[in-house]
Amino acid sequence: MQTLTVDLGDRSYPIHIGAGLLDQAGLILPHLAQKRAVVVTNTTIAPLYLERLTSTLAAAGVAATSVVLPDGEAYKNWETLNLIFDALLTQRAERKTTLIALGGGVIGDMTGFAAACYQRGMPFIQIPTTLLSQVDSSVGGKTGINHPLGKNMIGAFYQPKLVLADTDTLKTLPARELSAGLAEVIKYGLIWDADFLAWLEANMPKLRALDPAAITHAIYRSCEIKAQVVGQDEREGGIRAILNLGHTFGHAIETGMGYGNWLHGEAVAAGMVLAAQTSQRLGWLSEGDVARTRALIRAAGLPDVAPDLGVETWLDYMGHDKKVEGGKLRFVLLKKLGEAVITADVPAGVLTDVLTQPQ
Numbered sequence: 001m002q003t004l005t006v007d008l009g010d011r012s013y014p015i016h017i018g019a020g021l022l023d024q025a026g027l028i029l030p031h032l033a034q035k036r037a038v039v040v041t042n043t044t045i046a047p048l049y050l051e052r053l054t055s056t057l058a059a060a061g062v063a064a065t066s067v068v069l070p071d072g073e074a075y076k077n078w079e080t081l082n083l084i085f086d087a088l089l090t091q092r093a094e095r096k097t098t099l100i101a102l103g104g105g106v107i108g109d110m111t112g113f114a115a116a117c118y119q120r121g122m123p124f125i126q127i128p129t130t131l132l133s134q135v136d137s138s139v140g141g142k143t144g145i146n147h148p149l150g151k152n153m154i155g156a157f158y159q160p161k162l163v164l165a166d167t168d169t170l171k172t173l174p175a176r177e178l179s180a181g182l183a184e185v186i187k188y189g190l191i192w193d194a195d196f197l198a199w200l201e202a203n204m205p206k207l208r209a210l211d212p213a214a215i216t217h218a219i220y221r222s223c224e225i226k227a228q229v230v231g232q233d234e235r236e237g238g239i240r241a242i243l244n245l246g247h248t249f250g251h252a253i254e255t256g257m258g259y260g261n262w263l264h265g266e267a268v269a270a271g272m273v274l275a276a277q278t279s280q281r282l283g284w285l286s287e288g289d290v291a292r293t294r295a296l297i298r299a300a301g302l303p304d305v306a307p308d309l310g311v312e313t314w315l316d317y318m319g320h321d322k323k324v325e326g327g328k329l330r331f332v333l334l335k336k337l338g339e340a341v342i343t344a345d346v347p348a349g350v351l352t353d354v355l356t357q358p359q
């Protein structure tokens, strides 16, 4: 097992990464304020891992109940969130009861938001079971739900007490979902670490085959970069926005194509290509850099061409981005491979060109 810490003063927390962690109650117990927990999961993950987790907790004397939600991005909304509150109230959960998210980013984001709201805040733990959630969404405290007009528009910053990433759970993950997680892994290389990017280029087949050493390294390095950025800027006043490379375009794809049709990671992958192309137009990346980015995205089994939403639709959905300031859209682009930049100065003509002919 490898461990690192998200350093946020008295709200710091560990991320444990390794195989078989679902069986280790000793990792969870120190983080429970009372020996009571409610596990939130979904209809796909429950048959795979719920019994195992609740048995682990029961053996350690923790009374654990569960809420099983419908599966899918399309359910990341108020109605589904309310099912968590219904269960917490029906089961008379207390303020010191811990909410445990067992699942991917959809479950993690909704559970975290429910924890932030229930009785004005109850503790919660992230047990991410997708690659995307192990490298990104379970870390850093962004929680929330979608609105029909915009992705992740309703939410709160609310940090977990612990992140437990059991790499064994990735064995049941569909290949398409594994690729979606690789999009966020590639993101860290593009925005922060050119050496890691080169390592990803050399190791992509191993990662797709879930080679234990390779996948653990990719998760560890991704979490390390995310923890470093979040430790500097928890509430995205500045640098944290670089973690959104490709997301302004990607969120427009997700909303425009209908939640769940393009996976989040797929939309981010195509969005990162658009960000790279925009960076090239601004003279920062070379044609070769863009080709390298696209090749890595393709090697990960991801789309490198965005759907043609039409410029008006693109701009409309991108206008709902959380990085909009004073009505002006801000973009995360690349100064070079391994270094991100945040800018509002993208000439309209450049943007229109990039969006007009996604290719």
Ligand code: NAD
Pocket: 042, 044, 045, 048, 071, 072, 073, 076, 103, 104, 105, 106, 107, 109, 129, 130, 131, 132, 133, 136, 137, 138, 139, 140, 141, 142, 143, 152, 169, 170, 171, 172, 173, 174, 177, 180, 181, 264, 265
């Ligand atoms: P997801 O939660 O929808 O999970 C993907 C699919 O895999 C689902 O069908 C799920 O039931 C299934 N699944 C999960 N674990 C499994 C396992 N071990 N075996 C088999 N099937 C399994 O999608 P995701 O990619 O994990 O997360 C995407 C969400 O995360 C989006 O809503 C996105 O907005 C959010 N996100 C949040 C942050 C953040 O910082 N909070 C960062 C990135 C993404």
Ligand code: GLY
Pocket: 136, 139, 140, 142, 240, 243, 244
């Ligand atoms: N996924 C972007 C962030 O956590 O800030």
